[in-house]
Amino acid sequence: xxxxxxxxxxxxxxxxxxxxxxxxxxxxxxxxxxxxxxxxxxxxxxxxxxxxxxxxxxxxxxxxxxxxxxxxxxxxxxxxxxxxxxxxxxxxxxxxxxxxxxxxxxxxxxxxxxxxxxxxxxxxxxxxxxxxxxxxxxxxxxxxxxxxxxxxxxxxxxxxxxxxxxxxxxxxxxxxxxxxxxxxxxxxxxxxxxxxxxxxxxxxxxxxxxxxxxxxxxxxxxxxxxxxxxxxxxxxxxxxxxxxxxxxxxxxxxxxxxxxxxxxxxxxxxxxxxxxxxxxxxxxxxxxxxxxxxxxxxxxxxxxxxxxxxxxxxxxxxxxxxxxxxxxxxxxxxxxxxxxxxxxxxxxxxxxxxxxxxxxxxxxxxxxxxxxxxxxxxxxxxxxxxxxxxxxxxxxxxxxxxxxxxxxxxx
Ligand SMILES: NC(=O)c1ccc[n+]([C@@H]2O[C@H](COP(=O)([O-])OP(=O)(O)OC[C@H]3O[C@@H](n4cnc5c(N)ncnc54)[C@H](O)[C@@H]3O)[C@@H](O)[C@H]2O)c1
Numbered sequence: 001x002x003x004x005x006x007x008x009x010x011x012x013x014x015x016x017x018x019x020x021x022x023x024x025x026x027x028x029x030x031x032x033x034x035x036x037x038x039x040x041x042x043x044x045x046x047x048x049x050x051x052x053x054x055x056x057x058x059x060x061x062x063x064x065x066x067x068x069x070x071x072x073x074x075x076x077x078x079x080x081x082x083x084x085x086x087x088x089x090x091x092x093x094x095x096x097x098x099x100x101x102x103x104x105x106x107x108x109x110x111x112x113x114x115x116x117x118x119x120x121x122x123x124x125x126x127x128x129x130x131x132x133x134x135x136x137x138x139x140x141x142x143x144x145x146x147x148x149x150x151x152x153x154x155x156x157x158x159x160x161x162x163x164x165x166x167x168x169x170x171x172x173x174x175x176x177x178x179x180x181x182x183x184x185x186x187x188x189x190x191x192x193x194x195x196x197x198x199x200x201x202x203x204x205x206x207x208x209x210x211x212x213x214x215x216x217x218x219x220x221x222x223x224x225x226x227x228x229x230x231x232x233x234x235x236x237x238x239x240x241x242x243x244x245x246x247x248x249x250x251x252x253x254x255x256x257x258x259x260x261x262x263x264x265x266x267x268x269x270x271x272x273x274x275x276x277x278x279x280x281x282x283x284x285x286x287x288x289x290x291x292x293x294x295x296x297x298x299x300x301x302x303x304x305x306x307x308x309x310x311x312x313x314x315x316x317x318x319x320x321x322x323x324x325x326x327x328x329x330x331x332x333x334x335x336x337x338x339x340x341x342x343x344x345x346x347x348x349x350x351x352x353x354x355x356x357x358x359x360x361x362x363x364x365x366x367x368x369x370x371x372x373x374x375x376x377x378x379x380x381x382x383x384x385x386x387x388x389x390x391x392x393x394x395x396x397x398x399x400x401x402x403x404x405x406x407x408x409x410x411x
């Protein structure tokens with residue numbers, strides 16, 4: 001069995017390693033030469049894949065698609081971002097499908113894992129793959145299977161998380177199911193690629209909407225003088241009918257700030273504005289501004305201004321345990337605080353530099369030394385946040401991880 005993986009990022013690399021561990025011969029393709037060089041040198045750039053696991057996998061990686069002609073199945077895991085106008089950007093997906101189409105052989109299985117709107121696999125990817133004359137569903141099999149990886153998570157793995165698959169035909173679904181059974185304990189068959197595509201979007205929209213709900217309540221409880229964290233802790237004692245979501249400085253990562261808008265874009269074609277998605281996006285985007293206002297008030301109470309203050313941000317990745325800063329609200333906070341005249345420094349052991357902002361991570365004690373205040377943006381593991389609070393005049397905790405203290409303000 002030989003499996004090709006196109007796009008060796010947060011999704012593709014762990015998948016490649018999992019297939020290799022199951023005894024499959026894995027061919028990896030990525031257009032990023034630096035990543036290919038890192039893999040050739042045995043260096044993993046994804047936290048969830050250790051160098052030892054990479055070495056054990058013995059992946060064969062390159063930037064050339066030609067070897068994929070020898071694969072039984074090819075999984076496409078390339079990025080699906082939004083364009084500057086916040087519309088689906090299928091550029092990487094369609095160019096990878098185009099390059100794969102040139103080497104595609106009859107009898108192969110192609111599975112799209114990149115998140116997209118319902119209809120992408122059938123209407124956009126299939127015609128590109130078919131340019132060489134082979135027909136999807138008859139000459140080769142085609143399916144969609146959303147990736148559900150949660151980077152940094154250890155309690156649910158690729159193997160223990162059920163994998164949804166929807167093929168163009170029943171035979172396409174059969175083959176995709178058989179493939180994923182090699183690495184997943186449970187495979188969930190659905191009737192079409194469209195159902196599988198929308199399943200992924202529903203999961204992400206569910207999270208985006210619930211985070212927005214609790215963020216809106218956090219803005220309200222701020223005015224009411226009620227501690228939102230205490231409310232959430234109390235509500236979470238209900239054994240049914242409630243699911244815990246926490247407020248924060250905004251939504252980050254590749255998925256939640258992006259994926260829901262793939263559906264809202266598609267929905268317009270059906271004369272149906274999907275208001276929950278837009279409202280959630282609007283509320284979540286307000287959070288960095290709310291956090292800056294709260295910081296201004298905290299400093300004001302101590303007769304200080306943001307202008308001229310040294311502000312130490314703790315944790316700048318979009319979530320704990322990872323070094324990924326894509327769409328991280330920390331980036332917006334730096335921009336807003338600098339616009340108000342702050343001198344911003346940061347500490348994040350998993351993010352050595354924020355090149356676009358000209359910042360490098362300082363050791364924790366150096367970041368806190370001389371700071372007028374600190375802000376916990378992302379609660380990275382291994383940081384003693386209570387000790388950090390004790391080391392600065394005041395601290396704004398945007399993650400609810402500190403014990404109450406006179407100089408601590410919580411979101
Ligand atoms: N990161 C996550 O937690 C996550 C979770 C579920 C689903 N997804 C989805 O999976 C897809 C991939 O996300 P990711 O986070 O792994 O992205 P990523 O940026 O980490 O990795 C994508 C890789 O694809 C490569 N690439 C780009 N264009 C290519 C091309 N034409 N040919 C070959 N390689 C190419 C890039 O160089 C990169 O290494 C996206 O659609 C995303 O929405 C991501």
